[in-house]
Amino acid sequence: MPDSPRAAAPTLPLETVLKCISGTTRGDILGELADGSSLMVSELSKQTGWGADVISKQFAILRKAGIVINPRGRLFEIAPQFLADKIERILDFGYCLLRMNVGSLT
Numbered sequence: 001m002p003d004s005p006r007a008a009a010p011t012l013p014l015e016t017v018l019k020c021i022s023g024t025t026r027g028d029i030l031g032e033l034a035d036g037s038s039l040m041v042s043e044l045s046k047q048t049g050w051g052a053d054v055i056s057k058q059f060a061i062l063r064k065a066g067i068v069i070n071p072r073g074r075l076f077e078i079a080p081q082f083l084a085d086k087i088e089r090i091l092d093f094g095y096c097l098l099r100m101n102v103g104s105l106t
Helices: 014-021 022-035 041-048 052-065
Strands: 068-072 076-078 083-087 091-092 097-099
Touching: 014 022, 014 052, 022 041, 022 052, 022 076, 041 052, 052 068
Parallel strands: none
Antiparallel strands: 068 076, 083 091, 091 097
């Protein structure tokens, strides 16, 4: 039997991961960025239906955790170490894999 791929070693505390993935707004943000996109707050606001102020507040939480980065000015993206598969939109936090291609959290 071939070896199965190993999950990445966790780089964040479990409580941080759970806090960051346990909200509809943050889930919507992660879902939009899971394909490796770099988007501005205004673009995410239009795509998710959440207000720009709500998106900004959620980005602050995701950035503090290191899950989302903004390497180019006002563009935000998921930190590359968490992007397991851009095509299938899978995020790997070491503790769990999130399949962001299965629809809305609501």
